[in-house]
Amino acid sequence: MTNGKVMFDISIWINYIKGVNEVRTELLKDKIFSSYNNFICPPIVQEILQGVSDARKFTHLKSIIDDIKRIEANPYEMSVLAAQMYFHLRKKGITIRKPNDCLIATYAINSNITLVHNDKGYDELAKECPFKIFYNCSFI
Numbered sequence: 001m002t003n004g005k006v007m008f009d010i011s012i013w014i015n016y017i018k019g020v021n022e023v024r025t026e027l028l029k030d031k032i033f034s035s036y037n038n039f040i041c042p043p044i045v046q047e048i049l050q051g052v053s054d055a056r057k058f059t060h061l062k063s064i065i066d067d068i069k070r071i072e073a074n075p076y077e078m079s080v081l082a083a084q085m086y087f088h089l090r091k092k093g094i095t096i097r098k099p100n101d102c103l104i105a106t107y108a109i110n111s112n113i114t115l116v117h118n119d120k121g122y123d124e125l126a127k128e129c130p131f132k133i134f135y136n137c138s139f140i
Helices: 010-018 023-034 042-050 055-066 075-091 099-111 120-128
Strands: 006-008 038-040 114-116
Touching (some): 023 114, 099 114
16 A cells, blocks of 8 residues: 555656546546645656647646645756666666656655556566556555
């Protein structure tokens, strides 16, 4: 079970922005408006905002993001830890498609936060790295 702290990957934010209704997107909506234990890290902020196509939507999403708790961590240390994760996985013969997933996973691991996602890459990471992800409507 989780401590209740969650972070939503860009894969969930994209569905939210597109208006896709599914379990994880609904959970994001609930957490946005309660923001009690919803967290965000810099790489996810960047991914959300860089994908926006117009200034009005950018401003709107930024105002939502501004109300979410930020993970406070040294970005240099997080980058080194993520690179170590990537390196060790590669040495085991595991190729991570998106290196940014290692960085996001590192923020989740070091903050003891459950990652909610729709990205198979995190499922692969979770087999080798100690972080909690959201599965089938429950927290693991």
